[in-house]
Amino acid sequence: MTGHHHGHAHEHEHEHEHEHEGSELSGMALRVRALESLLVEKGYADPAALDALIEIYETRIGPRNGARVVARAWADPAFRDHLRRDATAAIHGMGFTGRQGEHMVAVENTPEEHNLVVCTLCSCYPWPVLGLPPAWYKAPAYRSRAVMDPRGVLAEFGVALPEGTRIRVWDSTAETRYLVIPMRPAGTEGWSEERLAALVSRDSMIGTALARQPGAAPMAEAPA
Amino acid sequence: MNGAQDLGGMMGFGPVRPEPEHLRFHAAWEKRALAVTLAAGALGQWNIDASRHARETLPPGEYLTSGYYEIWIKGLEKLLLARGLVTAEELREGRMRAPGPALPPLRAEAVEPALMRGSPYDRPATAPARFAVGAAVRTRHFHTPEHTRLPRYARGRRGVVDRVQGVFVFPDSNAHGRGEAPQWLYTVRFAAAELWGEGADPDLTVSIDAWESYLEA
Numbered sequence: 463m464t465g466h467h468h469g470h471a472h473e474h475e476h477e478h479e480h481e482h483e484g485s486e487l488s489g490m491a492l493r494v495r496a497l498e499s500l501l502v503e504k505g506y507a508d509p510a511a512l513d514a515l516i517e518i519y520e521t522r523i524g525p526r527n528g529a530r531v532v533a534r535a536w537a538d539p540a541f542r543d544h545l546r547r548d549a550t551a552a553i554h555g556m557g558f559t560g561r562q563g564e565h566m567v568a569v570e571n572t573p574e575e576h577n578l579v580v581c582t583l584c585s586c587y588p589w590p591v592l593g594l595p596p597a598w599y600k601a602p603a604y605r606s607r608a609v610m611d612p613r614g615v616l617a618e619f620g621v622a623l624p625e626g627t628r629i630r631v632w633d634s635t636a637e638t639r640y641l642v643i644p645m646r647p648a649g650t651e652g653w654s655e656e657r658l659a660a661l662v663s664r665d666s667m668i669g670t671a672l673a674r675q676p677g678a679a680p681m682a683e684a685p686a
Numbered sequence: 687m688n689g690a691q692d693l694g695g696m697m698g699f700g701p702v703r704p705e706p707e708h709l710r711f712h713a714a715w716e717k718r719a720l721a722v723t724l725a726a727g728a729l730g731q732w733n734i735d736a737s738r739h740a741r742e743t744l745p746p747g748e749y750l751t752s753g754y755y756e757i758w759i760k761g762l763e764k765l766l767l768a769r770g771l772v773t774a775e776e777l778r779e780g781r782m783r784a785p786g787p788a789l790p791p792l793r794a795e796a797v798e799p800a801l802m803r804g805s806p807y808d809r810p811a812t813a814p815a816r817f818a819v820g821a822a823v824r825t826r827h828f829h830t831p832e833h834t835r836l837p838r839y840a841r842g843r844r845g846v847v848d849r850v851q852g853v854f855v856f857p858d859s860n861a862h863g864r865g866e867a868p869q870w871l872y873t874v875r876f877a878a879a880e881l882w883g884e885g886a887d888p889d890l891t892v893s894i895d896a897w898e899s900y901l902e903a
Contacts, residue, residue, distance in 0.1 A: 491714070494718050500776055504771070504776075505785075505789075508725070511797050512722065514798070515720065515721040515797055518797065520717075564805065565807065565854075582694035582837050583691055583694075597754070601702075602699040606696040607699075612890065613887065619702070629891075630893070631893070632893055633694065636807075636854060636895035636896075663707060
């Protein structure tokens, strides 16, 4: 996909529009279709299994899982303590287990230090709690600059940290997966975990956003 | 290897383009690319490190101008060819010429248990860890055409051990079929000035996860 197509894709959210462009995108569509039918014909892929894989990542495994982890960490000191001692056990204990989340570490933002997660070498990302990584997380612009100029990257997300805030960047070079715990917004005392979770965006758990303030515009429709 | 995948510190890619959270795929083919990649991986003919090496050995120009699902598909085709599961003619035509080795495919009912189980990469320790939290270390400085998870920007740099994570499969061996060769894994933290030199952000630290053989006292 070229930069042009990449940018173009962002302007539309209806997938089918891209299937008729007569461009590299439809070239890839044909290539993937040929590969899929070949693997099915050779007995290496079961079409029902392919559909099941897609269904799970479209509807069940996504950043709302991670938001529940963050909300519980905010609301429940015992859980927060567990998350600090053994994030893998704490997160698996909520049912968020499996592929690309086998080994978890939770990193907490403080007024003094902000955490940001990247994978400069590929696309390592905590799937069970955040779902599939967004395109920008896997693209060269983010991967190249997050480790060198994270403040510049944050500015592109509309985030300006208070002066003097240190930044800690975690480059995911092994199978450990990092989940950022953003700071709990003021004015949310006594909120239920469900209400708190609605303040937690995907990007705030990567470190490219802060948690929403109470009363801010709610986020767009977001399944799972 | 010093391929196009090793992006830390490169310049000129333009701004990051944020996306709304609910946007999961940009085209229907991306869903199929995800599914065939995961299903083919479940055949057990390669490991995650070999997959990463197949992707990073794409020519740099091609890697940098391919979207990530495109990189996945190109890497998958290389692995299928290398393992003799498909031929180049079959890939070109999208049709079987001759059966390949008999391998049981991932079945629909096995999808959820397999995804939820995952594949832990930690292994039992057989020797004590060489470094403790707080130890000053230097990363080794090497250039290999093989797979490694020590990025160029962090080679030959002084840092401090921040966490001792346990013993994990060593990708530099596992990617090439030389066995898991597990090693102690550490989080090593660097001051930005050590990585980026003059003009580095004084309030920035960066950490990598580094296997023991990447480190010297």
